[in-house]
Amino acid sequence: MESFTITSKKVLTLVLVIDKAEQKVLLGYKKRGFGAHLWNGFGGKVEPGETTREGALRELEEEAGITVKTEDFKKAGILLFQFENDPVALETHVYKSYEYQGLIRECEEMRPQWFAFADVPYDQMWEDDRIWLPMLLNGQDPFYGRMYFKRKPVEDTKEIETTVTSVVNTSTSTHVNHSTTMTGTSFTTAQPKSGPFAMCDYQLEHSLQGVPREIALDGTIASFEN
Numbered sequence: 001m002e003s004f005t006i007t008s009k010k011v012l013t014l015v016l017v018i019d020k021a022e023q024k025v026l027l028g029y030k031k032r033g034f035g036a037h038l039w040n041g042f043g044g045k046v047e048p049g050e051t052t053r054e055g056a057l058r059e060l061e062e063e064a065g066i067t068v069k070t071e072d073f074k075k076a077g078i079l080l081f082q083f084e085n086d087p088v089a090l091e092t093h094v095y096k097s098y099e100y101q102g103l104i105r106e107c108e109e110m111r112p113q114w115f116a117f118a119d120v121p122y123d124q125m126w127e128d129d130r131i132w133l134p135m136l137l138n139g140q141d142p143f144y145g146r147m148y149f150k151r152k153p154v155e156d157t158k159e160i161e162t163t164v165t166s167v168v169n170t171s172t173s174t175h176v177n178h179s180t181t182m183t184g185t186s187f188t189t190a191q192p193k194s195g196p197f198a199m200c201d202y203q204l205e206h207s208l209q210g211v212p213r214e215i216a217l218d219g220t221i222a223s224f225e226n
């Protein structure tokens with residue numbers, strides 16, 4: 001895993017708004033930038049002087065037009081995304097809310113849409129989402145995860161066949177190593193449905209006793225929130 005050594009990290013946010021009664025989650029179709037053409041929660045970079053909580057609330061309002069009261073805004077976990085031969089990891093702070101105020105609206109970056117839990121378009125989302133989003137929707141947070149990505153060869157951004165080579169699964173943690181091979185021709189555009197990167201490995205722990213505040217560069221939880 002030498003090619004996944006990291007020396008610094010950028011801090012990002014990701015917000016999931018959930019309608020518990022209707023069993024629906026609000027996602028946004030990203031129209032431009034990193035993760036373009038994928039569905040995701042709302043979020044982005046944390047600006048200087050902002051806490052992750054403030055940054056997450058700001059991005060939610062900018063991208064979906066809605067606000068959430070502080071008491072309804074819960075930290076669900078942290079995901080550390082690492083990319084092959086890239087020393088900068090993305091420390092992504094994930095928040096959730098079952099309430100919101102305002103009118104949901106589209107902006108130039110995101111097109112919001114509600115999805116029933118059973119219809120979440122995982123094949124048009126970052127590959128890591130199918131690992132942790134079901135846990136968040138089922139209330140199995142807080143969680144902490146580390147996900148490793150390799151860039152897909154441009155000429156091979158077609159159908160993806162995944163071979164699981166080893167799985168260790170306990171009640172609260174999962175570790176999977178898998179190799180990914182590209183076959184077939186089902187995606188015709190240069191942008192594969194699940195994005196330009198393939199996840200090649202991950203670790204995830206969920207239902208933690210505390211909410212992680214920060215991940216150290218060695219991937220361990222640096223501190224928990226009070």
Ligand SMILES: COc1nc(N)nc2c1ncn2[C@H]1C[C@H](O)[C@@H](COP(=O)(O)OP(=O)(O)OP(=O)(O)O)O1
Nearest residue numbers: 012013014033034035042043044045081126128129
């Ligand atoms: C690599 O795997 C990822 N999976 C998921 N589910 N989400 C990810 C992944 N990598 C990044 N993200 C999320 C984290 C953020 O919410 C966005 C990226 O934010 P962006 O780069 O668009 O930040 P902004 O500040 O909005 O950017 P602008 O400068 O373009 O406004 O994706």
